[in-house]
Amino acid sequence: MIALKNCRWERSGEVLILMADQSRTIELDDPTGDVNALLAALREGTEDAASLTTRLREAGHDTDVATVRAAIEALDGLRVLERSETSIGRRPKDHRDYSNLAYFDLFSSLDVTAEGFRSALADAHVVQLGVGGLGSNVLQSLCGLGVGHLTLLDNDLVEPANFARQFVYREEQIGTPKVERAAQWARAFNPDIDVRTVSRWVDGPDGVSDLLDDADLVVSGIDQPNDIDLWVNEACTAAGVPWIRGGMFGTMVIYFSVDPGRTACYRCSRTASDQGVVRRLSNGLDRVNRGIGPAAALVGSLVAFEALRYLTGFTPPYAAGASVVLDTADGCRQTRTEWTRDPACPACARTPRAMAGTS
Known part of the structure; x- marks a missing residue:
């Protein structure tokens, strides 16, 4: 009715x-x-x-x-x-997904129900690269949203410096693999979630590509080595899997996403921008992690929202083919910069959509 x-x-x-x-x-x-x-x-x-x-x-x-x-x-x-x-009035308020369904009600229609959005999340498989400052915060949101299948990749151990911004870890876990502790947290939070772990240092596109066979989305929070984003971009564009990158530097938080075959990719952004001097200077600086809890939570929630857009389509991805930067020292002022697609980009040329002529 x-x-x-x-x-x-x-x-x-x-x-x-x-x-x-x-x-x-x-x-x-x-x-x-x-x-x-x-x-x-x-x-x-x-x-x-x-x-x-x-x-x-x-x-x-x-x-x-x-x-x-x-x-x-x-x-x-x-x-x-x-x-x-499908009215919200028919749902028990103590249901795990009650508030998620109430949110999706704002976007439901006669053809698309709130339960349909939830089912899309339950069926989704997200590959998450890194469970550190960004990744641990994204993980909490993805589990709360009810994403049904997660593959977590990391190669670090829990250490005291993590506790300022990574809230899934505990003092007694210091010295143990992060990826296993993050998976332990996710399974305890919701035993229905299928969680797989990979302990690996990514040293090229092949370190990501073998994880993508049934992936719907990749979330990346890895910032080492310097070429890691190019490698993730190469693997994801070749597989036709959208990916989101988030991070923190200084007072800034940044995120972007790539929808292969539909938007400019990360390599396109590097080709179009003349920031060679900036990159050389940045790569020469000592790396100091200034990521505090509020900044990690902020960028984690922004990336989780972008993931939600990709997985459900409740609204279009906001950062697709664009970088979004917020300055935490300036009232979180936001700047969105759209990328220009490079028609000669070798990564875009390899996407399945591009080869099918639908880019």
Whole structure:
């Protein structure tokens, strides 16, 4: 049955103000009061446009099935309609995914349910490279979202310096492999998650490519060696698997993503930008990790949101083919810079989508 979501509205002159959520207010022209009557009828639920038309005509409104059907389509496009059997009111509030489903309700429609978004996450396989400052924070969000399959890669041991920003680890775990402790945390948090671990130092594209056979997405938080991002880019573009990179440097947090065959890739960004001097100077500096807990949590949540966009499509990926930088010393001011695709990029040329002529 078609029904109106949990909405409230009131008229202001010839305009009807509809609030579908505290974060969203919609204004609808309604000089005749027909929209008001339509919303009231939809709140009670209806089988289809024909039965709704009959009810409206019986109430004195001059309308027809085609007009009502068009109105239903318009309201559904505004994401204010649902199938009554999927209403949030039917879900137990102590359910593990209650708040996730409540969030997805904001983007559900008559064709796409909140449960559909959750199922997409449960079926998804994310390969996560690194479980350090970025990775451990992303891991917590992915597990909370209900991502069903995780492959975690890392080669480091837990050490005291981690505790400022990596909150899945404990004092008694110092000296043990991070990847195993991170997997232990994920399994304890939700035993239904399938977690695989790889203890490996990535020294080329082959160190990533053999993990991608059934992967839907790669999240990378590895910053060593210097060419690591090029290697991950090469492996992911060749496999046609989207990937997201996040990190921290100084007061800045940064993330970007690549959707192979659809956006510029990381190699394209390197070709288009003239930052040779900057890179040489940066590579010559001693590496000092200044990542604090709030910064790691911030970039981790931004990367997790980007992952959510890729895995569910609830909105398009924001950082696809672009870098997003936030300055934590300037009110987290955000700058987004879109990359230009290099038509001669050898990495893009190898993507399955490019070879299929759909890039």
